[in-house]
Amino acid sequence: MKKTASSKDAASEKISAKKASGTASAKKASAKKATAKKATAKKAAAKKAVPVKRQAPAKKPAVAPKKATAAVKGVAPAKTVAPKQPRDESRTALVRRARRIDRELAEVYPYAHPELDFENPFQLVVATVLSAQTTDLRVNQTTPALFAKYPTPEDLAAANPEEVEEILRPTGFFRAKTKSVIGLSKALAEDFGGEVPGRLEDLVKLPGVGRKTAFVVLGNAFGRPGITVDTHFQRLVRRWRWTEETDPDKIEAAVGTLFPKSDWTDLSHHVIWHGRRICHARKPACGACPIAPLCPAYGEGETDPEKAKKLLKYEKGGLPGQRLKPPRAYLDAGGKPAPPLAAG
Structure with missing residues (x-):
């Protein structure tokens, strides 16, 4: 009887041991499955994720030439202004701008003359x-x-x-x-x-x-009518981008196509007077220029209005904007002296 009971107990122990081992293996299998699922999910997420590019180091800001930025004691640096007119402006736009500049100058220098x-x-x-x-x-x-x-x-x-x-x-x-x-x-x-x-x-x-x-x-x-291409005329028409020619004869021909022939003589006076009084060769008085909004070269000179006024040159005929006296005598069509016009 004792043997029979002990054999029964041993059998039951074996069965319970098998059950326990089966449960453990099942747990291990489920754990492996869960780990595998997590790994798969991570890989999928990695594939979907957009790779982040490394940002290139910021470029240093461009520095203007020393000539333009050199500080002068007590004087603020001139402002850098982008050209108002692109180099690729149409022919029609160029003609309109050139003629408007001449009209503006005619108001500033109503008695322009030799x-x-x-x-x-x-x-x-x-x-x-x-x-x-x-x-x-x-x-x-x-x-x-x-x-x-x-x-x-x-x-x-x-x-x-x-x-x-x-x-x-x-x-x-x-x-x-x-x-x-x-x-x-x-x-x-x-x-x-x-x-x-x-x-x-x-x-x-x-x-x-x-x-x-x-x-x-x-x-x-x-x-x-004729166009007088002196040094002032050459300098200004190139600053205004009416032409890029450098030969006086070619400048004369290029500018002549922008205006009616009847305007050529007065145009020459307007441009030359402006070159002598405001648009100087070395330091134009941009801040005091009446045609600044139309000038692609605005900013080459002094842009501060008060400082620019000090650059204006007092020559025969007074300052820009004054009702200037005409020359001593004009000549009639036959080349004989005519009485001077009354100054306004």
């Missing part, structure tokens, strides 16, 4: 030749003595060169200028009866007379 004193075509052509490499003011201080002693081409043609040189000495390059004015006077006396010709092809044959001088004479002595 700043050389003259009473007849002969005096004008001589004064214009003498104005090379010097100021109009210096020429105006010199020509009264010259014309008082040699009032006609015949008189100057027969002059003693040394005496003429002494009169012209203050204008600089006086030997070359003496040779030119005596030479052109001889040509006028011998080839044109002592009269200044009114045609471009004749004027440019005179010693010392180029297209610039010829157009000054044609426009202001004979009322025939």
Whole structure:
């Protein structure tokens, strides 16, 4: 009986041990399944996730050239202003902008004229030749003595060169200028009866007379339109991007297509006056410029209004915006002196 009971107990123990081991293995299997599910889920999430790119280090801000940013004691640096007009503006837009600039300048300089004193075509052509490499003011201080002693081409043609040189000495390059004015006077006396010709092809044959001088004479002595391309004119039309040409003849041709021929002479005066008074070569007075909104080069000079005002040049004719007096005498279509207009 004891053996039978003990065998029964052993059997029951074996059965319960098998059950326990089965339960443990089942738990282990379920745990493995759970771990596998978690790993699969992680892999799936990793595939779906967008990889994060590393940000490149921030670039250093561009630094303007030292010339533009150099600090001057007591003076604020000039503002950097983007050009108002793109280089690829249409032809129509360029024409409209150019003509608007001329209209604005016409209001600022209502009496713009040649700043050389003259009473007849002969005096004008001589004064214009003498104005090379010097100021109009210096020429105006010199020509009264010259014309008082040699009032006609015949008189100057027969002059003693040394005496003429002494009169012209203050204008600089006086030997070359003496040779030119005596030479052109001889040509006028011998080839044109002592009269200044009114045609471009004749004027440019005179010693010392180029297209610039010829157009000054044609426009202001004979009322025939012409564009005077001096250093001021060249500088400003390039700043305004009317043309990128550098040769005076090509500049003349390019600008001439932007305006009616009847405007050419007055246009030349407006541009030259503006170049002498406001839009200087070295430091333009941008902050005092009446056409600043139309200028692609705004910001090349002083933009502060108060500081810009100090850069304005006081020349014959006063300051911009004043009702300026006209020259001493205009000439009629025949080249004879006409009474000066009353100043407004």
